[in-house]
Amino acid sequence: MTNLRRSALLFLAIGLILYGAVYFGSERLVYRTGDSNPFYKIATTEDRAFDWVILGASHAMPLDFADFNAQMERETGLRILNLATPGTGPLYNRFVLERFFRRHRTRRVLYVLDSFAFYSTRWNEDRFADAKLLRRTPFDPALAWQLARYSLNDGVRATAVLDYIFGFSKINNRERFESDIWEGETTFDRVARLSAAADAKRIDYLYPDAVPDPAVFSRYLAVLETLIALAGQENAQVVAIKTPVPAQFYGKLPNEDAFNDAISDLLATENVAFHEFSREMDEPGFYFDTDHLNRAGLTAFFSRYLKAVLVGN
């Protein structure tokens, strides 16, 4: 072996040791700053059994903002774990639920539906590779294996698996010392001034494909079916809801009626209860931005509708 090769190997070995140390430090920071990441919640919850697990995208997240989850638990006497993740569709939510069922149980799953999450790979396959999620997901070999399976079977990018295993997004996390709080939570008590321009911008963001591709929609409906089946295998009953949004925002959602029809048909076939609350609360004071309930809105929503769903089922 030449001197150059020996030196290169030694350099590499020391580099790997240093990388391991940095990785270890970054992983510790994930636990120290963790908050809203679903896998962080699963890894750190002390309870094994729950009455409800909440899944969905950002519209489900306010249910866990500040002390609202604890408030719901107090008022219903139920144990609730919110595993919703912003901008995620059924594929990511099924991934989360699979992980949850490895060591935990729940009697029911509340799936907060959003049509945008069924129309684009951006909110499903692509979302797995988002550094913002990966950098807050604690390392677990079983989860790495599960992610690898999703890469093989469900089209998740291999880079997501590599990133997760090598912890690059955690090491490279620019917000490594900041708490993992979704930006919406910092404005939870705010009342938004509704704006048509802001609505249009938000709709463009949520629905990148102006015309939803029927094949893509069908695929994610099928994924939702497998999620329901997964819950069924674990003796958990799924309940689906749509949370309220301002009427002017709802009016701009593309193909929402068609989405409601399709999802209602599927859920009826699967024997899943579906509660459509989208148009139930139009008061502008109930939202902290274009379409998310603020504390007052959520309190009203809970007392008027959600509590009955949680307790009544």
Place this chain on the structure above:
Amino acid sequence: MLFNSLGFFLFLPLVLAVRAALPPRRRWAWLLIASYGFYASFEPSGALYLAAVTLVIYGCGWGMERSPHRQVRVALLSAGLVIVLGLLVTFKFYDFVAGEIERAGAALLAADTTFRLPRLGVAAPVGFSFYAFSAASYLIDVYLGRLSAARHGGHVALYTAFFPKILAGPIERATTFLPQLGEGLRAHPEQIIAGAQLIGWGLFKKVVIADNLAPLVDRTFSIAAYATPIDLLVAVYFFAFQIYCDFSGYTDIAIGVSLLFGIKLMENFRRPYLARSTAEFWADRWHISLAHWFRDYLYFPLGGSRAGALRRYANLMTVFVISGLWHAGLGYGVGWTFMVWGALNGFYQWVRLATAPLRRWFTVRLPRLSASTLVYVLQVLVTFHLIAIAWIFFRAASVGDGVLILQKIAGSLAQLPSLLPRYPFTADHYLGFGLIAFLIFVEVLDEHRSIWKRLAAAPVVLRWSVYYAAIFAVLILGRWQMREFIYMQF
């Protein structure tokens, strides 16, 4: 497949490994396949343009070599240049010029008369500005007899397509590139070490410095009318270092990767912000391969500095305005800003020429002062600020924006001492200033003695500590969100 992407870090070892397994005389073919694969990863159709340009220069070069008739050789040279440079001009300016003609027409014609010119609507292949100039230099060198037309079509193809340099140079000459292909594409241990060092340093400059400065620059330049003078001042300084680190970072990686294949590309940057004059900046320190291209293929043929004083002034301005036009489209669209940028740099050269007697007088009368560190530092600072002012027009969305930025900064210079303490500097600002200070520190060291020689002479513990610090800075502080290199965007 950008240099700062995971894909590239998987691609490069694969190409190197296969190269090592092949006999030396077959390696060029593998490198050519890899280069086309790399280039097609951006846009498959781009490979067709590349192949077409290669065929044109190979055919014209072959014809020029064999023809004893001057007229035929001139015709072949002209045909080759018109095709290659014509495509470049068309891609760059057709849609822009069509838009300007429509605007002018709308202003001149009656209000109810409108006309539309057809648009190309075709995005130019990435890196076209660079390989078109390489191709043109091949044709001219063959015509002038500086180079024998390559018999090996594969070598010519690799010259235009070589993946480390295709996106943003250096604009390598065939006279230095082609002879290296006959050496079996073998890298010596020193080349491997130097290559790895350059790749690491280039990545540091790109993902740690340039990409950490970019968000602040982008934000401020996008709202120039609403930004405060200090916002603008910071953005102007940051942009000067962003574009330097972005482009020279790319070049360092390109040169470093080439060394891993045993190919030495030309130096493209030599600590440009330590230049003592704008002439030195452009001639010897910034984008050297382009500066030399313009010198050899435009400035000298125009007569250079030997065709009388007036022609010299005119030649300088011509070169800088055309250089400005060449830069149009590099990251910030095509517009009049690049013309202004080029003309402003040409104007600097005029001023320098006009004041040459004064500077000579100063050097003769006050030799000790003119050679002092104080004057050196002043010259460097003045040169940097002149260049930074010109960069405003390079980066601004419009000439109006550029003028507005200058006016706002100039109008508040007197108030700066009182405004600065009250400015809400953020952690990102401090990081940016820290990185710039670090870069200047390294470059000043390098100016006196090569940083690589210093490292080679240092104890191994210190040397490796520097390497690890750089690598982990890239991993921990780098921005890896696939931000494109500014200069590769046309």
